[in-house]
Amino acid sequence: MYSPICRPDTLITMTKNKPPEPWYSFLKEIDRSLNEETRIHCLGGFVVTVVYGAERSTVDIDALSLVERDSAIWEFAGRGSNLHKRHHVYLDRVGVVPLPENYEDRLTEAFIGVFRNLRLFVLDPYDVALAKIERNTARDRQDVLYLAQAVPFDLETLRQRYHDELRIYLGNPDREDLTLKLWIDMIEESRA
Numbered sequence: 624m625y626s627p628i629c630r631p632d633t634l635i636t637m638t639k640n641k642p643p644e645p646w647y648s649f650l651k652e653i654d655r656s657l658n659e660e661t662r663i664h665c666l667g668g669f670v671v672t673v674v675y676g677a678e679r680s681t682v683d684i685d686a687l688s689l690v691e692r693d694s695a696i697w698e699f700a701g702r703g704s705n706l707h708k709r710h711h712v713y714l715d716r717v718g719v720v721p722l723p724e725n726y727e728d729r730l731t732e733a734f735i736g737v738f739r740n741l742r743l744f745v746l747d748p749y750d751v752a753l754a755k756i757e758r759n760t761a762r763d764r765q766d767v768l769y770l771a772q773a774v775p776f777d778l779e780t781l782r783q784r785y786h787d788e789l790r791i792y793l794g795n796p797d798r799e800d801l802t803l804k805l806w807i808d809m810i811e812e813s814r815a
Contacts, residue, residue: 641737642673646684649710650734650741653700657740661696663687664730666717666754668766670745674733677769679762683715721757723788726750748774749784752806756789756799764809771810778807 641647646669667685671677688697700706700714707713729747746754748770755763770776785803793799 640734642734645710645712646673647737649700649706649712650738650743652706652710653696653714654738654741656699657696660740660742662742662744663714664727664744664746665733666720666746666751668762670751671766671769674745675748675770675773677766677773679765682712684712685715685717687720688716720754721789721793722746723750723753723784724792725788749776749781752776752781753785753789756785756802756806757793757795759802764806767806768809768813771806772813776810778810781807 642650663684664687665684666687667683668679668681669684672679672681683702697714697716698704702713702715704713726746729750730744731747733743733745745751752767752770755767771778771781782803785799790796790799
């Protein structure tokens, strides 16, 4: 069985480990297609499963588009591309997602030295969770609960980051206040 990059008893410890298949072959083909260093900020299920070790499946890498001229990478590796058809996974450009204000300060590079031009950076676990707060599907709640147990979350850090770095940017902060409260109740109940 593949062991995740991160041990649950520590915060992210990125190594030179390569990702499991089909991700390695998929990312290697993307890397070979690049002529210059390309950074991608990753979040979502890929980070929860491959980096933090949740035992669930995902077929995409949710990623933020960082460069205006990077449309070729999305066409090459996006949903419906030949690469997607070969590997059955794809790169998914995330459009609008709420992110804590200083998330970039907490990014960690994954798979250091594995690829020539492709550099994958993953959000810290609190930021991964908070990026799910508006959508809040059943899978999102399962991911938040998993991260809260695996990391484990300091609930005050989660609250503070939400209030200090994210709440002001939300379309319906009162609803998300309730979501955060329900998440914290869910986490506390699982710890009891």
